[in-house]
Amino acid sequence: MNTRRPVAAALAVAGYVVMLVPILFVVVTAFTAGSTLRFPPEGLSTRWFEEALGYEPFLTALVSSLQLAALATALALLIGVPVAVAIHRGRIPGKGLVEGLFLSPLIVPELVVGLALYQQLMIGFGLDSLTALTLGHTALMIPYAVRVTGASLALADPHVEEAARGLGASPLRTFATVTLPLLRPGIFSAALLSFVTSFNNVPLSLLLQTREFRTLPVTMLDYVQQSYDPMVAAMATLILAGTVVLAVLAERTVGFAKIFGGINR
Amino acid sequence: MTSAAEFVGVSQKFGDFTAVDDLSLTIAEGRLTTLLGPSGCGKTTSLRMLAGYSRPTAGTIRIAGRDCTRVPPERRDLGMVFQSYALFPHMTVADNVGYGLKLRRVAKEERRRRVMETLELVGLAHLAGNRPKKLSGGQQQRVALARAIAIRPKLLLLDEPLSNLDARLRVQMRAEIRRIQAETGLTVVLVTHDQDEALEMSDDMVLMRAGRVMQQGPPREVFPAPANRFVAEFLGYENFLADAEGRTLTVRPENLRVAAGAADADAPAGPGGLLLRGTVAHIAYRGADLLVTVDATDDTGAAVRLLCDVRGGAAEGLSPGGEVTVDAREGALVRLPD
Numbered sequence: 136m137n138t139r140r141p142v143a144a145a146l147a148v149a150g151y152v153v154m155l156v157p158i159l160f161v162v163v164t165a166f167t168a169g170s171t172l173r174f175p176p177e178g179l180s181t182r183w184f185e186e187a188l189g190y191e192p193f194l195t196a197l198v199s200s201l202q203l204a205a206l207a208t209a210l211a212l213l214i215g216v217p218v219a220v221a222i223h224r225g226r227i228p229g230k231g232l233v234e235g236l237f238l239s240p241l242i243v244p245e246l247v248v249g250l251a252l253y254q255q256l257m258i259g260f261g262l263d264s265l266t267a268l269t270l271g272h273t274a275l276m277i278p279y280a281v282r283v284t285g286a287s288l289a290l291a292d293p294h295v296e297e298a299a300r301g302l303g304a305s306p307l308r309t310f311a312t313v314t315l316p317l318l319r320p321g322i323f324s325a326a327l328l329s330f331v332t333s334f335n336n337v338p339l340s341l342l343l344q345t346r347e348f349r350t351l352p353v354t355m356l357d358y359v360q361q362s363y364d365p366m367v368a369a370m371a372t373l374i375l376a377g378t379v380v381l382a383v384l385a386e387r388t389v390g391f392a393k394i395f396g397g398i399n400r
Numbered sequence: 401m402t403s404a405a406e407f408v409g410v411s412q413k414f415g416d417f418t419a420v421d422d423l424s425l426t427i428a429e430g431r432l433t434t435l436l437g438p439s440g441c442g443k444t445t446s447l448r449m450l451a452g453y454s455r456p457t458a459g460t461i462r463i464a465g466r467d468c469t470r471v472p473p474e475r476r477d478l479g480m481v482f483q484s485y486a487l488f489p490h491m492t493v494a495d496n497v498g499y500g501l502k503l504r505r506v507a508k509e510e511r512r513r514r515v516m517e518t519l520e521l522v523g524l525a526h527l528a529g530n531r532p533k534k535l536s537g538g539q540q541q542r543v544a545l546a547r548a549i550a551i552r553p554k555l556l557l558l559d560e561p562l563s564n565l566d567a568r569l570r571v572q573m574r575a576e577i578r579r580i581q582a583e584t585g586l587t588v589v590l591v592t593h594d595q596d597e598a599l600e601m602s603d604d605m606v607l608m609r610a611g612r613v614m615q616q617g618p619p620r621e622v623f624p625a626p627a628n629r630f631v632a633e634f635l636g637y638e639n640f641l642a643d644a645e646g647r648t649l650t651v652r653p654e655n656l657r658v659a660a661g662a663a664d665a666d667a668p669a670g671p672g673g674l675l676l677r678g679t680v681a682h683i684a685y686r687g688a689d690l691l692v693t694v695d696a697t698d699d700t701g702a703a704v705r706l707l708c709d710v711r712g713g714a715a716e717g718l719s720p721g722g723e724v725t726v727d728a729r730e731g732a733l734v735r736l737p738d
Contacts, residue, residue: 294486297453300473301480302500302551312499316490 158375165368172365183369193370196354203265203340203350204333207272211329214273215280216322220314222281223288224296234281241278248274249342257343264348271339276329283328287321288314327385331378403465404429404555404587405450410459412445412611419445421611423459427555431603432581432588436595438634442611443591444559450589451557452476464554479548479586483560485540487532493519493543494528500551518550521580538569545577549584556581558590562597574601595635599623607631626650629736637734638707641676641698648736649674653709655732658692660717663725672728678706680722683715690715694726 160174168178187193215237221227222234240248248271256267295317299309340350349357351374359367405427412420420442427433435443448454449461452473461469468476479500488496498515506514519525522542532540541561548556561577562570578601581588592598598605599619606616607630615627626632629640629648637650651674662677669675678696692708692715706726710718718724 291489292482292484292486294482294484295488297473298480298482298486298547299488299499300453301451301476301478302547303474303477303503304499305474308503313488316488319490 161368162372162375164365165372167365170364172363172368176365183365184373186366187369187373190366192349192354192358193351196349196351199265199348200334200351203268203272204330206265206269207276207333208326208329210269210273211276211280212284212322212326215277215325216284216318218277219281219285219288219321220310220318223285224293224314234285237281238278240274245275245336245338246342249339252339253342264343264345267343268340268348268350271343272333272336275336275339276333279328279332280325283325284318284321287318291317323385327381331381402429403427404463405589406460406462407446407450408460408462410446410449410456410461412442412449412454413457418611420449420456423611423613425606425613425616427587427589428604429587430585432578432590432601433604433606434590434592434598434602435606435608436592436598436634437608437614438593440610441608443593443608445611446608447557447559447589447591450555451478451480477551477553478555478557479551479553480557481541481544481548481559481561483563485532485544485564487540487543487547489532491531492528493524493530493532493535496532496543497546497550499547504551514550518546521549521583522546522576538565538573541565541573545580549580549586553586556586556588558588560591560593562592563594570597577601599635607634625734627737632734632736639704641704641706642700642702643735644699646700647738650734650736651728651732653691653707655729656706656708657714657727657729658694658708658710658718659725659727660722661725662723670727671730672732674726674728674733676704676706676726678724678726680718680720680724681705683718683720690718692718692724694724696726 164172164174164176165183166179166181167173167176168180168182169176218233218237222230227233252267252271256262256270257264262270295313296309299313300306304312335352336350337352337356340353341356344350344353351370355367355370403426407423407425410420410423411418423442423446425446435446437443445454449456450463452468452471456469459469460467463476463478488499491499494512494515497518498511501511501514516525516528519528522545524539524542524546527535527539527543532543535543541564545561558577562573565573574597577588577590580586590598590601602619604616605619605622607614607622609630615622615631622631623635626635626637629650632640632650636652638653639651639656641649641651643649651672655672657670658680663675667675676696676698678694680692681695682693684691684693688711690710692710694706694708696704696706698704708726
């Protein structure tokens with residue numbers, strides 16, 4: 136930490152404390168031997184982890200959430216990557232408008248989107264919950280795909296593709312051997328961001344859930360409303376652990392600087 | 401002299417803006433031709449049309465005798481070096497240089513051999529396994545050059561290849577590019593805005609302005625005889641004046657001589673055919689020389705401001721406001737065609 140700037144350093148410490156301490160409380164509480172969600176924990180045990188992993192609604196919801204996040208991420212990338220390439224490399228009129236259109240889901244309140252999708256898709260077209268949620272989450276994730284993959288293209292030398300063409304590569308070959316490798320860290324980071332955002336989403340999932348299909352955050356929310364035992368803390372800790380593993384994996388394979396900078400230099 | 405490439409009546413319009421205006425030009429085989437001019441003169445646009453990155457709105461481009469106007473860049477077989485180098489950041493130096501060979505299905509062993517051979521030509525064989533970002537600007541430039549040369553192109557196109565290098569390296573690379581051209585026998589087209597670079601490197605230079613050719617020819621023919629005021633100004637002929645018949649003369653600052661004191665009114669012109677009286681307006685110290693600004697009157701009676709490059713002891717007795725006599729070195733006065 137930079138000790139020559141005491142105010143900035145103090146703010147940074149305060150920031151970390153505010154963000155990390157509550158999480159620490161949840162993790163510690165999860166290891167309680169008692170039967171209420173309180174701090175400090177009464178005794179130490181892993182019984183609530185066993186409970187959480189044996190609790191059928193959580194497991195079903197976890198599978199649903201993973202399924203939904205994977206589907207929405209794949210779809211968002213499938214749409215978002217070509218859009219990003221078109222915006223940054225194509226000769227299309229009204230680029231600003233196109234980009235604005237694909238980024239707009241970021242500013243529309245999710246509850247509004249959820250309600251609209253509920254009325255139109257589930258009631259209007261009679262779609263099931265997974266389909267409606269996949270469409271909704273995809274719409275929400277597209278801005279990430281467009282922005283993050285676009286960033287890696289915007290930072291790359293625009294002449295590299297021309298250089299490849301000049302050396303004898305067809306447009307398709309150029310895309311496969313130059314553009315796509317330049318995009319790779321961007322795609323990886325967009326996938327990571329989309330997946331995590333979809334997995335954690337509550338507002339859309341809350342409105343588009345059904346008895347048959349419910350995501351994990353919504354199920355946990357339901358659970359907290361009915362019961363105050365530490366099982367929810369244990370589940371939260373497990374999700375946290377999963378996220379950390381994902382993050383470490385990302386750091387080891389690509390590196391955060393590349394992922395979140397979206398730069399391949 | 402056979403032609404490696406030809407522009408025949410080529411124009412390029414972007415909306416209302418005419419970047420290249422009815423350009424006709426022949427690039428001679430085995431020579432280094434520079435397209436020289438200020439920014440916006442159409443030199444880079446011309447090069448991009450030759451490379452196939454931009455299609456002319458009118459005219460024909462021929463490469464090695466074949467009409468290539470509508471041929472995409474990947475089928476022109478040209479080597480291009482971009483100002484930004486445009487190296488592939490995700491490949492090693494060797495893979496960058498081998499990229500074009502791989503596309504031409506050159507077998508692996510042969511490819512390796514040619515990559516190393518080309519890297520040796522630019523003096524970078526020891527960096528073959530590095531990524532471009534680990535290299536200095538000058539080294540990246542050599543990689544870009546090697547990548548373009550490796551495919552044994554019909555033409556080597558260089559777009560302001562030296563402008564991102566520091567001054568010392570730039571001067572070294574001029575000679576380096578000439579050496580590489582001599583060793584490979586390639587036809588080279590080089591775009592630059594730097595007249596010194598063009599004069600030093602070119603076999604033929606083409607001066608352009610507003611999408612048109614202003615003058616072309618070998619440096620030793622163009623430099624002493626600028627065809628018009630634009631060319632003269634661009635090549636550093638700072639002084640323009642009229643002779644007794646009103647014809648435009650131009651002379652370089654280093655070819656004017658300044659002596660303290662006014663000459664007699666009827667004194668004969670010196671060996672350079674010029675004798676003007678004036679007063680010193682300003683003296684700028686530049687280390688190796690002085691730039692003396694003299695306000696004088698030319699033979700038509702018009703006021704002219706002359707820039708004179710004065711070296712060493714010749715500056716003695718000069719001071720602002722002082723009366724001086726200016727004459728020109730023999731053969732230094734150039735008459736511009738009307």
